[in-house]
Amino acid sequence: MLAIQTEDFDASKEYEALRKDANNAGAIVSFVGLVRDTEQKLKAMVLEHYPGMTESAIEEIVDSAKQSWQIDEPRIIHRVGELKAGDQIVFVGVSSTHRGDAYQACEYIMDQLKTRATLWKKEVTEDGEKWLDSKSSDIERAQRWNKIFNN
């Protein structure tokens, strides 16, 4: 399940849906990303995306996760539009027979999503508006999976 939506989501309902759909799973791992306000100046975080390409990029990430780990169909929600500090931005939930696969696949999907899905964030603060650049730490986190796979 993949949804790009403006509406908020209920993480407990997503968890229940994962549990219901799980195929004899022994583990569910989920991640929720929140809007941070590091300088206490945030009025809004605006997220925009490239409809169609965002979905296909995330589907590709899910396909590669399924090839690497034994997981069921993940549930992924990414919000777009105007958000406030503390709001939920993203949900990634993965169920698997084994916890190791669920942990790793969830982290992999999130790391890849941050560097491959066509989404962009703009911070609106008291000082004005600023588009956020991709962070080198996010790129490094995504690239380290290449090393893990190649070893």
Place this chain on the structure above:
Amino acid sequence: MSVKILFFGRLAESVGIRQTEISIEGNDTAVASIQQQLINQHPSLDDPSIRIALNQTLVNGDLNVSDGDELAFFPPVSGG
């Protein structure tokens, strides 16, 4: 022939439009040539970090466009 051009993120703001249509006369249909044509009109597009997607797939400048294609220009992504 005609190609749909899209801009996202800070590029949409610096260029001042999100979407436009351009006509291509002649045989030069390379993505790089279209990019140069757009840079001439909007100097802010002269930025090596810009990504280009042809029909929603990331490409470099070597590919050629066809009539009705969708060509998108955007900065590195920052979702999640």
